[in-house]
Amino acid sequence: MPPTPQPAEVPGKPLVTAGRQQLLVECPHCAGVHRHLEDGIRRGPCGATYTVMTYRPEQGAS
Numbered sequence: 542m543p544p545t546p547q548p549a550e551v552p553g554k555p556l557v558t559a560g561r562q563q564l565l566v567e568c569p570h571c572a573g574v575h576r577h578l579e580d581g582i583r584r585g586p587c588g589a590t591y592t593v594m595t596y597r598p599e600q601g602a603s
């Protein structure tokens with residue numbers, strides 16, 4: 542069996558709609574934008590599997 546390919550890591554862009562946060566990701570497979578409710582390993586509607594990464598907003602010294 543071939544080794545399991547590592548899911549591509551894609552940044553999740555937080556989006557709050559109707560009080561629910563979603564994560565927008567640019568799919569590395571179909572180049573479309575998919576929405577997910579949580580980060581981690583997700584499968585897009587196109588069938589691609591990737592790891593949704595979230596990044597903390599910079600809390601710079603103000």
Ligand SMILES: [Zn+2]
Binds near residue numbers: 569571572573585
């Ligand atoms: Zn896709």
